[in-house]
Amino acid sequence: MAAQSFDLIVIGAGPGGYVAAIRAAQLGLKTAVVEREHLGGICLNWGCIPTKALLRSSEVFHLMERAKDFGLKADKVGYDLDAVVKRSRGVAAQLSGGIGHLLKKNKVTVLMGQATIPAKGKVSVKTDKGTEELTAKNIVLATGARARELPGLEADGDLVWTYKHALQPPRMPKKLLVIGSGAIGIEFASFYNTLGADTTVVEVMDRVLPVEDAEISGLAKKAFTKQGMTIMEKAMVKQLDRAKGKVTAHIEVKGKVEKHDFDTVISAVGIVGNVEDLGLEALGVKIDRTHVVTDEFCRTGVDGLYAIGDIAGAPWLAHKASHEGVMVAELIAGKHAHPVKPESIAGCTYCQPQVASVGYSEAKAKELGYDIKVGRFPFIGNGKAIALGEPEGLIKTVFDAKTGELLGAHMIGAEVTELIQGYVVGRQLETTEEDLMNTVFPHPTLSEMMHESVLDAYGKVIHM
Known part of the structure; x- marks a missing residue:
């Protein structure tokens, strides 16, 4: 079977990839997008969107508990965790379906499968039906990232969770430990704490939300503590002892190791880029600490190969990925493109x-x-x-x-x-x-x- 040829092939259909594909198609480029799991990527299916749906439920619950402050009556306020999760999954599914519709409308060819780049300008896709060979002068890597797992603190889905488990919890935690206080850690801490979990957050840096202005971090800590959270800064989880229904965390604070028991641990200690199994090393792509090295126009240094979004480094934000996708599509189509300046990108954390x-x-x-x-x-x-x-x-x-x-x-x-x-x-x-x-x-x-x-x-x- 002859290889299908395109002007542009995008690998990954998250907020970087699908946007790049749509913009390229609008500019008249024959475009294909390859996705191994879900259209919309982590953001729509397991990240930004479903977490906001969960947090909205906890915010409404919090307001219901405060009904008296507003001169209202709401007796026996409670929640059904399964229904809260079901709503969140429904929101994600609705949007993921919408991406499929947008790609179709813009005449983008969608291939579901695992992509590799055997040579410059070539993409091989392993699908359910076999292997498809594609060629294109331009290839955009938009493969995103996944949760970083620290040795000894790996998730098991029962006692120790990643963000994916936390989005579809097998139970409501009673005593919760969250490792890491970046946006992901703090959002889950905020959600479960509001619903009544006794929540402890451990942060290795000297303050929670360490990328934020120090004054804001201080106010956030004060608010979280007032809500009943325990915040441990300059602290590190050294090991987790797992037993039936219980985890004993060894937490090093100020040079001393303390032991604390929890029934659930959420690990949110950063992300690693999805750079493996693509054939990047053989192509001569520079990779630094799991991220593809690019210039300001997302060029990798290999002719016709670009990298956008999480795989191309910080800030790890969906809106940065989308803007880079548009920029690269315009660059490939010969338009005047403006580089995305990291310091002009807003960061948002949806805790309370x-x-x-x-x-x-x-x-x-x-x-x-x-x-x-x-x-x-x-x-x-x-x-x-x-x-x-x-x-x-x-x-x-x-x-x-x-x-x-x-x-x-x-x-x-x-x-x-x-x-x-x-x-x-x-x-x-x-x-x-x-x-x-x-x-x-x-x-x-x-x-x-x-x-x-x-x-x-x-x-x-x-x-x-």
Whole structure:
């Protein structure tokens, strides 16, 4: 059988791959996408989307428990974990089906199977029906990443879970240990803690949510502790002793090892790129700590081979992958493409309270040598936040004192994952403090705090 030929073959149909394929097809390129498991990748099926559905359920549950605060009555508030999970899976399935429809509509050829690249410009796909040979001048690697497993702390699906087990739990944990306090760890800690699990979070760095601004991390820790979580920083899980229905964790804190018993452990200690079994080494692709090394245009250094999304390194975010997918498709189609700047990409964590940020933290801006002006505005000073019953939180802005450039924005509190976009647009448009000060924000909204935080950086704040 002759090899099928395409202008572009995308390996992986996650938020990087399927978007690259659709954009390439729109630009008139004959495009194929190869996926070994699920259209939509981890993000839609086992990541961003189903976790948000779970967290929404726990947020509503939390509000129901607070009904009295709002002058409402809700007696015998409870939950059905199976039904919560079923809703989450339904949301994921609906969106995954939608991706299939979009690819079909854009006339992208979809092959379900395992891809390898036997030679430059060639892709071999092992499907249920046998092996298909494809050729293309351009190939995009969008194979994503998976959970990092530490020796001795491997998941077993019963006592020790990865994010996948935590999304379809075999039971409700009573005493839960979460290893790692990045976005994934903290979101699961927040979900299970809200539903009543006695939750402990262990973080090897000196603070929770270590990629965030230190002040925001401090406020997050305070909020989590108030909700009943135990937070252990500068701590490391050395070993897990597994027995029937019980795990004894050996946790090293300040040079001493403490033993604590749990019935469930969730490991969220980072990710490793899916770089194996593709034939990359033979092609001469540079791989650094499980990630493909690329330039700013996602080129691997091997002619016609690109890598986007998680496989191409940090930040490990779906929206970064999608933008890189569009950029690469436009580059291949001969359009003028703009590289994606990592410091212009917002990070969002959907715990309670939510956390969101873009650009440099206060410490990073100083380290880079900027003379800075910092503004802050608390939720307690905002009418909408008080009316919502969400008076706890902070919006912080960091400016270059010389030019007025917005260097970074950091937030914690209700709905900040939706608010951050205002500052993202501001940075994209190279806005200055003056533009932001002269912008009229609607009242009463949470967004007014964004205005006040800017005013505060320049000693002009009104409501504080």
